[in-house]
Amino acid sequence: MLAAALASLLALMAPAQPTSADEPEPVSGFARLPGFGALVLAHAEASLGRDALPSGTGVPLEPGLFVTIGLERVWAFDREVLALRSGAVPEGTAARECAGLCSTALFDAMRAFWLSLAIESTQRATEIPARLAVVADKRVPARTMLQVVYAAAIARPVRPPDLALVVTAGGRGLQAQPFHLLAPAGLDIDQGAAALGLRLRFGRDRYELDAVDERYVQNERLTDLRRLAAALAGVKKRYPNKTAIVLEPDASVTVADLVAVIAAVRAEFPRIVLAAGQPID
Numbered sequence: 001m002l003a004a005a006l007a008s009l010l011a012l013m014a015p016a017q018p019t020s021a022d023e024p025e026p027v028s029g030f031a032r033l034p035g036f037g038a039l040v041l042a043h044a045e046a047s048l049g050r051d052a053l054p055s056g057t058g059v060p061l062e063p064g065l066f067v068t069i070g071l072e073r074v075w076a077f078d079r080e081v082l083a084l085r086s087g088a089v090p091e092g093t094a095a096r097e098c099a100g101l102c103s104t105a106l107f108d109a110m111r112a113f114w115l116s117l118a119i120e121s122t123q124r125a126t127e128i129p130a131r132l133a134v135v136a137d138k139r140v141p142a143r144t145m146l147q148v149v150y151a152a153a154i155a156r157p158v159r160p161p162d163l164a165l166v167v168t169a170g171g172r173g174l175q176a177q178p179f180h181l182l183a184p185a186g187l188d189i190d191q192g193a194a195a196l197g198l199r200l201r202f203g204r205d206r207y208e209l210d211a212v213d214e215r216y217v218q219n220e221r222l223t224d225l226r227r228l229a230a231a232l233a234g235v236k237k238r239y240p241n242k243t244a245i246v247l248e249p250d251a252s253v254t255v256a257d258l259v260a261v262i263a264a265v266r267a268e269f270p271r272i273v274l275a276a277g278q279p280i281d
Helices: 003-013 036-047 104-124 142-155 225-238 255-265
Strands: 065-069 073-076 079-083 129-137 162-166 174-181 199-203 207-208 220-222 244-249 269-275
Touching: 036 065, 036 129, 036 174, 036 220, 065 142, 073 104, 079 104, 104 142, 104 225, 142 174, 142 244, 162 244, 162 255, 174 255, 199 255, 207 225, 220 225, 225 255
Parallel strands: 065 129, 129 162, 174 269, 199 244, 244 269
Antiparallel strands: 065 073, 073 079, 162 174, 199 207, 207 220
């Protein structure tokens, strides 16, 4: 079944071929979609609803695997891999591979899906997808999204995939907001290293900006995105060659809130790194 689904994906991404009156009509129940973005949008509308995705801007959405996160379930491509409880991952044993950042059930489901792709890629002499697009209902807690993404990224054979969050960009359709993940064990910055270690821990209407060394950035508490943007502009002025910022949402933050924060910080610090509470020392 998965082989047929992937073959269909490749067919959907292929340019439409002209037909003649002598050619048979398409099989009833199937439609040819004009590319990967249309495929993702069709699945998002069917599984989450037409207006469920967060609004934002980014870069063109490139083909790859996509996971879809709703309030009740998680899909990998079109296969349901886990049931959620009102947007939360059910409690269970923490996966050792994720350093406690995802459950064993979630990690095992993602690993099984990647392995099935790896088997098929061997049979078809192709490579498994190197990109992972995250399609998430804007009401889903950001921490739920992080658990799913950590499981999907760590479970991929060989190396983690390139990651992007899918957003709707008005009349421009779907776009991708690229991001990275902080290592599950956290980040240990050597004394004297050039890394700034800029981090933003935030909830709704609460933003705490700091760096690994207070000589670079003193802890600053802010109450709205406008003040946050101004504070980041000041940091950028002092350290113009720095591009990375670690974003750590608390339990109150939804995917929509996360997208709003990304939009506020990326003008100054476009390399977005998401974290789930790991230490930065």
